[in-house]
Amino acid sequence: MQKDIFAQVDLPRVYRRRQLVNSVMLGLTGLFLVLAIIPLIWITVYVIIKGGHYINLDFFIHLPRPMGTSGGGVLQAIEGSFVMVIIASVIAIPPALLAAFYLVTAPNTPLATAVRFSTDLLAGIPSIVIGLFIYAIVVVTQKHYSALAGGIALSTIMLPVIIRSAEEMLKLVPRELREGALALGSPEWKAALRVMLPAAAEGILTGIMLSIARATGETAPLLFTALGNDNYEIGNMIRQGVRHHQSVLAILGQILDQPADALPLTLWKYAQQPYPERVQQAWAVALVLLLFVLTLNILARFWLSHRRRQLGE
Amino acid sequence: MTLTVKMETKELSVFYKSFQAIHAVSMPMYENKVTAIIGPSGCGKSTFLRALNRMNDLVPGSRVTGEVILDGGNIYDQGKDVVEVRRRVGMVFQRPNPFPMSIYDNVAFGPRLYGLRKKALLDELVEKSLRGAALWDEVKDKLSQSGMALSGGQQQRLCIARAIAIQPEVILMDEPASALDPVATLRIEELIGTMKQWFTIVIVTHNMQQAARISDYTAFLLMNEERAGELIEFSGTEALFTRPKDKRTEDYITGRFG
Amino acid sequence: MNTTIVTKRPRWQQQLRYKLQHGDRLWKLLLLLASISVVVLVLWIAWRLWDQSALSRHQFGWAFISPWAPSSWNPALDKFQAWPSIYGSLITSIIALLLAVPFSVGIAIFLAELAPPVLRAPLNYMVEMLAAVPSVVYGLWGIYVFLPLVVVPLGNALAATGGQLPLLGGLLKGPMPVSGLSRLGAALILTIMITPTIAAVSRDVLLAIPRSQREASLALGATQWETIWQVLIPYGLSGILGAVILGLGRAIGETMAVTMVIGNTTGGGNSILRPGYTMASIIANEFAEAVSDMHASALIEVGVVLFVVTLLLNALARWLVWSVNRKTMGS
Ligand SMILES: Nc1ncnc2c1ncn2[C@@H]1O[C@H](COP(=O)(O)OP(=O)(O)OP(=O)(O)O)[C@@H](O)[C@H]1O
Ligand SMILES: [Mg+2]
Numbered sequence: 001m002q003k004d005i006f007a008q009v010d011l012p013r014v015y016r017r018r019q020l021v022n023s024v025m026l027g028l029t030g031l032f033l034v035l036a037i038i039p040l041i042w043i044t045v046y047v048i049i050k051g052g053h054y055i056n057l058d059f060f061i062h063l064p065r066p067m068g069t070s071g072g073g074v075l076q077a078i079e080g081s082f083v084m085v086i087i088a089s090v091i092a093i094p095p096a097l098l099a100a101f102y103l104v105t106a107p108n109t110p111l112a113t114a115v116r117f118s119t120d121l122l123a124g125i126p127s128i129v130i131g132l133f134i135y136a137i138v139v140v141t142q143k144h145y146s147a148l149a150g151g152i153a154l155s156t157i158m159l160p161v162i163i164r165s166a167e168e169m170l171k172l173v174p175r176e177l178r179e180g181a182l183a184l185g186s187p188e189w190k191a192a193l194r195v196m197l198p199a200a201a202e203g204i205l206t207g208i209m210l211s212i213a214r215a216t217g218e219t220a221p222l223l224f225t226a227l228g229n230d231n232y233e234i235g236n237m238i239r240q241g242v243r244h245h246q247s248v249l250a251i252l253g254q255i256l257d258q259p260a261d262a263l264p265l266t267l268w269k270y271a272q273q274p275y276p277e278r279v280q281q282a283w284a285v286a287l288v289l290l291l292f293v294l295t296l297n298i299l300a301r302f303w304l305s306h307r308r309r310q311l312g313e
Numbered sequence: 314m315t316l317t318v319k320m321e322t323k324e325l326s327v328f329y330k331s332f333q334a335i336h337a338v339s340m341p342m343y344e345n346k347v348t349a350i351i352g353p354s355g356c357g358k359s360t361f362l363r364a365l366n367r368m369n370d371l372v373p374g375s376r377v378t379g380e381v382i383l384d385g386g387n388i389y390d391q392g393k394d395v396v397e398v399r400r401r402v403g404m405v406f407q408r409p410n411p412f413p414m415s416i417y418d419n420v421a422f423g424p425r426l427y428g429l430r431k432k433a434l435l436d437e438l439v440e441k442s443l444r445g446a447a448l449w450d451e452v453k454d455k456l457s458q459s460g461m462a463l464s465g466g467q468q469q470r471l472c473i474a475r476a477i478a479i480q481p482e483v484i485l486m487d488e489p490a491s492a493l494d495p496v497a498t499l500r501i502e503e504l505i506g507t508m509k510q511w512f513t514i515v516i517v518t519h520n521m522q523q524a525a526r527i528s529d530y531t532a533f534l535l536m537n538e539e540r541a542g543e544l545i546e547f548s549g550t551e552a553l554f555t556r557p558k559d560k561r562t563e564d565y566i567t568g569r570f571g
Numbered sequence: 572m573n574t575t576i577v578t579k580r581p582r583w584q585q586q587l588r589y590k591l592q593h594g595d596r597l598w599k600l601l602l603l604l605a606s607i608s609v610v611v612l613v614l615w616i617a618w619r620l621w622d623q624s625a626l627s628r629h630q631f632g633w634a635f636i637s638p639w640a641p642s643s644w645n646p647a648l649d650k651f652q653a654w655p656s657i658y659g660s661l662i663t664s665i666i667a668l669l670l671a672v673p674f675s676v677g678i679a680i681f682l683a684e685l686a687p688p689v690l691r692a693p694l695n696y697m698v699e700m701l702a703a704v705p706s707v708v709y710g711l712w713g714i715y716v717f718l719p720l721v722v723v724p725l726g727n728a729l730a731a732t733g734g735q736l737p738l739l740g741g742l743l744k745g746p747m748p749v750s751g752l753s754r755l756g757a758a759l760i761l762t763i764m765i766t767p768t769i770a771a772v773s774r775d776v777l778l779a780i781p782r783s784q785r786e787a788s789l790a791l792g793a794t795q796w797e798t799i800w801q802v803l804i805p806y807g808l809s810g811i812l813g814a815v816i817l818g819l820g821r822a823i824g825e826t827m828a829v830t831m832v833i834g835n836t837t838g839g840g841n842s843i844l845r846p847g848y849t850m851a852s853i854i855a856n857e858f859a860e861a862v863s864d865m866h867a868s869a870l871i872e873v874g875v876v877l878f879v880v881t882l883l884l885n886a887l888a889r890w891l892v893w894s895v896n897r898k899t900m901g902s
Contacts, residue, residue: 005438005480006427014428015394022794026685032677033694036770039763040701043712098605105602115606117885118613124817124881125616126824128851132858132874133616136623156612163609189598217705220826220851224859264707268827271711279715286708297703301696368790373688399792406790410783413806422801423791472787479791 051287076232080260087151092158100166123160131221147260150226158211165207169200206300213296219264319344319513325379336541349528357542366402403481409468411460423479446474466497626868644837651869656848664822667761679773701767710831718751744842752834765818776810809895826851
């Protein structure tokens with residue numbers, strides 16, 4: 001072997017250049033991270049200061065006052081968000097978990113491939129398009145906007161998020177656990193519900209929490225499904241129902257059947273109104289929304305990483 | 314032929330956080346000779362080897378004391394360029410780890426880093442390196458194919474070619490044949506035999522027959538009471554395997570422990 | 572099943588067995604139904620949108636999405652041509668992508684390769700949080716903080732300098748609206764919004780690369796940057812491209828924040844300094860007040876375009892993963 005092929009190049013100079021490139025580029029990546037985190041801090045701090053300034057008890061327990069007057073609150077939006085997220089969870093969680101079970105028990109079937117592709121697609125479809133679809137199948141059929149339609153729209157958003165995370169978590173359950181149960185003669189469904197589900201429960205729950213956080217912040221799918229409703233107040237509906245001796249089901253129907261408001265929907269409307277009081281309230285809504293969503297996220301992720309560490313991953 | 318010391322450790326100790334993995338090892342590695350390092354699992358063979366080209370720098374919390382002298386200079390000296398150390402001291406790993414690029418690019422990877430750009434020079438170097446690794450005849454018609462498409466043994470020889478392409482002076486090998494089948498193992502062993510005319514080779518192996526077959530010198534490491542690896546014996550391979558001076562070496566090579 | 576063994580068992584055991592198997596059959600049926608319904612849901616969405624857009628499709632044909640058809644979006648005359656909003660989606664997403672990709676990859680590198688262990692967890696949290704902020708909150712902050720403080724000065728500077736350029740001049744033609752409502756504003760907000768998504772996925776891609784690849788490169792004397800740039804990034808390229816496509820999908824589909832800062836008008840020419848529409852924002856802004864069936868149908872057709880784009884991006888991502896895997900893993 002000839003030993004001097006590198007005599008062709010000025011090695012010390014090459015070293016110096018490479019070290020320089022190295023330090024510059026590595027430094028740049030750190031700088032990028034700092035630059036990316038600035039908006040987060042900026043938004044959070046700004047929302048906390050602005051929103052914190054306008055938030056008060058009334059804000060949580062009153063309905064909106066007429067435009068242009070100050071005071072009032074966003075109780076209708078809080079209740080609407082609550083109702084619709086519950087509807088969405090009730091609709092989305094069972095089929096999502098079942099589909100996830102299917103994906104882990106029959107991972108290589110054509111149907112599983114189709115489900116995975118559909119899930120990815122569903123997660124990628126813009127939420128505004130989901131809103132259009134629910135409008136077409138629910139609102140058009142019912143002939144009016146409703147909390148139910150909004151809840152269904154949100155469930156469509158939650159569905160792929162839960163399927164994905166649940167599949168992931170179920171896959172982490174050791175095979176032996178399931179096979180052990182099956183070998184002992186326990187039926188498939190029991191092995192799934194009594195062995196796999198508990199083993200993956202925390203992971204699945206965190207996935208559900210994240211999907212709820214996501215749904216709570218969604219506006220687009222509600223625009224033409226829930227529409228918005230300044231007078232959406234469950235307490236009133238229940239009181240009215242009781243006064244008129246309506247059944248529980250009828251009252252529930254009322255709650256589901258009315259157009260409803262939601263926090264992000266209110267924020268969107270208020271942000272663009274020319275009344276300063278409304279814009280101030282928009283900041284307050286942003287604060288509530290941000291805190292709720294970030295708290296859920298932090299809890300879920302903290303729980304998950306804690307759990308992962310326990311499993312010794 | 315005179316014997317020159319190419320590389321030498323002096324009181325070399327390696328720590329992972331507070332755990333000491335290597336305790337005060339001093340031994341020479343002679344130029345154009347194959348030095349084998351043997352010892353039971355976990356005694357610190359890999360750790361020792363990785364200290365010789367500062368690969369341990371990558372492990373967070375690892376620390377080295379003592380010296381590793383390469384041609385009279387300590388590679389751990391302040392201001393010593395680790396990049397240069399690694400050019401002079403190449404390494405081949407236990408599992409073949411080619412890059413997911415063409416065979417040609419795998420071999421040319423190192424030289425390009427060091428500023429070699431000319432196509433003609435690179436072509437020549439790639440061919441020479443692949444010949445040196447006894448791989449040329451098998452791959453000369455498919456240099457643009459992915460290196461990952463080769464068999465395990467070929468991949469390992471590709472990694473050897475990649476290592477010698479930067480024309481190191483010392484080549485460290487950590488159980489280079491342990492993931493290969495017997496035929497591929499044999500080829501690697503033959504290769505090492507021819508390579509020593511160009512390089513100083515330090516090889517870790519689990520397999521004592523292998524050490525006996527291919528090496529000129531053998532070092533036997535064993536962990537002491539604190540589980541830190543110590544050098545028990547260093548001598549010519551034949552002497553070590555036929556007339557071990559230390560009782561523990563004898564126990565080990567006769568399979569009475571480990 | 573070995574029936575002879577079953578018949579030898581006591582009756583109650585047989586019954587129990589039967590019941591349990593029955594439970595299993597029901598269970599399997601449920602799993603199947605749920606899985607099928609996910610697939611059906613997607614098909615249903617596609618069909619419903621397609622069906623509801625029939626009016627517009629028949630009326631306008633391919634001209635609806637053609638860049639060369641005379642553009643008009645006129646609810647009063649029931650004449651609709653979607654190119655301006657498609658253009659808005661494209662230009663804002665492309666700018667966002669061009670800005671976000673280098674940032675995201677840099678961040679991913681820092682998080683995966685460089686961050687000191689103590690900083691790693693909090694930094695990861697921050698990136699995830701950035702992705703979790705609801706888009707209306709971005710929008711609100713955008714209108715009242717980001718547009719006036721960043722976008723307006725930047726836009727004015729661009730108009731003053733770049734507006735004079737021969738080729739790019741058209742894209743940078745002023746004047747910048749005083750409110751800052753513009754495609755540029757939308758593109759920058761999108762950049763902020765998709766950066767954490769791309770960064771987080773790319774980081775996971777980098778972390779999944781075997782350590783042996785890093786060692787191989789470093790043992791050849793590569794610097795850390797050379798290892799990252801010449802070994803790790805090529806190794807994870809398919810995954811990183813997947814992340815970029817994911818980000819592109821997000822950018823094209825993002826609705827609320829964009830609707831709040833883009834100004835919502837079908838005019839605006841080509842300049843990024845002018846207000847405009849994106850596909851998502853035109854639906855959000857007009858559908859609830861669609862004046863005619865044709866108007867609604869045209870908006871739903873825009874939804875169809877969005878759906879198709881999503882479909883294509885997903886297919887592209889899958890194909891990429893498949894083809895690059897095939898290439899690197901050998902035959
Ligand atoms: N990165 C590390 N961090 C902490 N301890 C380590 C690390 N690498 C190795 N060790 C410890 O150092 C000791 C020596 O390990 P080393 O891998 O060098 O042994 P070895 O002789 O090569 O073993 P084997 O024959 O199994 O490859 C072991 O006790 C091991 O647990
Ligand atoms: Mg070892």
